[in-house]
C-alpha cells in the first residue's frame with residue numbers, strides 16, 4: 112500500500128512572536144502534523160527570498176513564514192519588509208510558472224497558539240492538495 | 253582538530269520521556285553514517301535544569317572537552333539561558349551550543365509516540381548539522397558614560413532630571429526657550445481638583461535650578477548626536493548665537509520636547525482674525541494667570557462665552573485626551589469670575605478618563621453652564637453655526653470664543669527625530685519601541701521619550717513617565733558597569749557588497765553607514781540589533797547575520813528535505 116503523502120514544510124518563525132506562538136500550541140497540547148519543520152529566526156525580515164527559492168528547489172513542498180502582526184514586530188517594521196518581499200517572491204514564482212500557493216506568510220502573535228496550530232493544519236492540507244513538489248528533479252540550477 | 257559533539261537528551265520528567273522513545277533516538281543518532289567523522293557522546297538525563305542536572309552537564313562538558321554541544325529539551329524560552337550559563341563556566345563558547353526544542357514543538361504536539369520519536373530525531377539531526385557550522389562569538393564589554401541628556405525643560409523633562417539627580421546622577425537639561433516649565437508653568441490652576449495651584453510647578457522649577465547635579469542650558473538646542481547606548485557624543489548649540497557650542501558625552505538621551513497646539517488657521521471651519529475675541533485655551537490660561545480674569549479686547553468683561561472642544565480632532569484623527577478636562581477647568585474659572593457670564597460648552601464626546609474627572613463634571617453640571625452636544629460646528633468671527641445631535645441647525649452669537657485645538661508634536665520634532673535617528677509615528681508624535689510592551693523607549697537603545705512628546709498626556713501622566721524613565725536609566729546605565737552590546741549582529745562581506753545601499757534604507761536603527769572610500773556599506777556593531785532585515789534585503793547576498801547565517805539555516809533545513 113502506498114504511504115499517504117506527507118508534505119515537507121519549512122517554517123521560518125520569528126523568535127518574538129510566531130516561535131513563541133508555536134510553543135504555546137505545544138503547551139496547550141494542540142495537535143498539528145509532523146510536516147512542519149520550524150526554523151527560528153530573529154525576525155521574519157531575516158528570511159531572504161533567495162533562501163526560500165533555495166528551499167523550494169531543494170524539494171520543500173511548502174514554505175511557511177511566520178511573523179508578528181503588523182505594528183507588533185519586535186524590530187518596529189521588519190514584518191512590513193517581509194510582507195513586501197513575500198509579495199514580490201510570489202510574483203516571481205508566478206512568472207516562472209511555479210506554484211506561488213506553496214509559499215505562505217502568516218502573522219501569529221506570541222499568544223496565538225491555536226492560530227499557529229490552525230495555520231499548520233490548513234497549510235498542510237493545501238500542500239497535500241497541490242501534491243509533491245517535483246521541481247527538485249525537473250529544475251537544475 | 254576533530255569535532256567532538258556532546259548530545260544530551262533531557263527527559264523532563266515524564267514530559268518528554270513518556271512521549272518519545274529516548275533509547276530509539278540514541279540508537280538512531282549513534283548509527284548515522286554521515287556522522288562517522290565526528291566524535292559523538294550521546295546521553296540522556298532525567299532533569300537537566302535541576303541542580304543535579306546542571307552539575308552533571310558542567311562535569312560532562314569539562315571532562316569530554318567538547319567542541320560543540322547540543323541539548324534536546326524544552327523551548328529555548330525556558331532554559332536556553334540556563335545552559336548558556338553552564339557553558340560560560342566551562343571552556344565552551346556558548347555560541348557553539350544549541351538547544352533543540354523537542355518538548356513544545358515535538359513531544360507535546362504529536363500524540364503518536366513513534367511519529368514523535370521520528371520528529372525528535374529529525375530536529376536533533378538538524379541541530380547536530382547546524383552546530384558544526386556555528387562560530388564562537390565573543391561578548392564585547394564597553395565602558396559606558398552614566399551621564400544623561402534631557403531635551404526639553406517642560407514638566408516631563410524637569411521631572412526626569414529630578415528623578416535622576418535624586419540618585420546623584422549628572423544631568424544636562426536643555427531648553428530652547430529662555431524659561432523652564434513649558435506649558436505647565438502658564439496655567440492658573442491645575443487639574444484634577446483645582447485645589448492645587450501652580451505652586452507645585454514653581455516648586456519643581458526652583459528644585460531644578462538649585463540642584464547641583466543638574467546643569468541647565470537655556471536657549472539651547474541639539475545640533476548633533478552620534479554614538480550608541482552608553483556612549484553618545486552630542487553637540488549643543490545656542491539658539492541665539494549658533495557659534496556658541498558645547499560638546500558633551502552622555503550615556504542616555506531623553507526626549508521631552510512636548511507639544512504645541514494646532515494652528516487653527518489651517519482649519520477652514522474656524523474663520524477669525526486677530527481682531528476678533530477668539531482665543532485658544534492656552535491664551536486664556538496665560539490671560540488668567542496674568543490678569544486673574546478673562547477680558548475682551550475692549551477691556552470689558554464678556555457676557556457670553558462659547559467654549560468649543562475638539563477643534564481639529566477629526567482632521568488630526570486622534571483625541572487629544574486632556575482638552576475636555578481643561579475646558580471644564582476654564583469653564584470653572586469663568587463661572588467663578590462672574591455669575592453674569594453665560595457659558596455654553598460645545599462638545600462632541602466627553603473624554604474624562606481619570607478617576608477624579610466624573611466628580612468634577614457633576615459639580616459643573618449642577619451650575620448654570622450650558623452643555624451642548626453637537627455633530628458639527630463652524631465659526632466666523634464671533635458667530636457660531638452648529639448642528640445638534642438631533643440634526644437641527646442653529647446659529648448663535650457670543651462675545652467671546654475659546655477653542656481647544658488638538659495637541660500636536662512640538663515644532664522641530666521631525667528634525668530632532670532625524671538627529672537622534674528615532675521615528676515619529678503617523679500622528680507626528682515620537683514613536684515608542686513598542687506601544688504596549690515598551691512605551692517609553694524608542695527604536696534606539698538608550699534614547700527615551702516622555703511626556704507630551706510621545707503623545708497627548710496630562711501632567712500626572714508626564715510625571716509618571718518621567719519617573720519610569722528615571723528608574724529605567726538608573727537600573728540600565730550604572731556607573732562603572734560595562735555594557736554588553738548584542739553579539740549576534742550582522743556584517744557586510746566586503747567582497748560581495750556592490751554598494752547599492754539597499755540595506756541602509758531598511759535598517760530601522762540606522763546601524764549601517766556607507767563607506768565612501770571603499771564603496772561599501774558597513775554595519776556599526778554597537779548599534780545593530782541583529783534582526784537580519786538587511787540580510788533579507790541585500791540583492792547581492794553580501795550580508796551575514798552572525799548565528800543566523802545561510803549555511804547554518806541550510807544545515808537545519810536539509811534534514812527536513814531528506
Ligand SMILES: Cc1cc2nc3c(=O)[nH]c(=O)nc-3n(C[C@H](O)[C@H](O)[C@H](O)COP(=O)(O)OP(=O)(O)OC[C@H]3O[C@@H](n4cnc5c(N)ncnc54)[C@H](O)[C@@H]3O)c2cc1C
Nearest residue numbers: 404406407408428434435443509510511703704709710711
Ligand atoms: C490649555 C491647557 C491647559 C492644561 N491644563 C492642564 C492641567 O490643568 N492639568 C494637567 O495635568 N495637564 C494640563 N494640560 C496638559 C499639560 O500642558 C501637559 O501635560 C504638559 O505640558 C506636558 O509637559 P511636557 O513637558 O511633556 O511638554 P511641554 O509643556 O510642551 O514642555 C516641553 C518643553 O520642551 C521645550 N522644547 C521643545 N522642543 C525642544 C528642543 N528641540 N530643544 C530644547 N527644548 C525643547 C519647550 O520649549 C518646552 O519648554 C493642559 C494643556 C493645555 C493646552
Ligand code: SF4
Nearest residue numbers: 262264299301325326
Ligand atoms: S531543561 Fe527543560 S526539558 Fe529539561 S527538565 Fe528542565 S524544563 Fe524540562
Ligand code: SF4
Nearest residue numbers: 749750752753755790
Ligand atoms: S544591500 Fe548588500 S550590496 Fe547593497 S550596499 Fe548593502 S550590503 Fe552592499
Ligand code: SF4
Nearest residue numbers: 759780781783784786
Ligand atoms: S541586522 Fe537589523 S539592526 Fe543590524 S544592521 Fe541589519 S537591519 Fe540593522
Ligand code: FES
Nearest residue numbers: 125154178179184
Ligand atoms: S520580530 Fe516578529 S516579525 Fe519581526
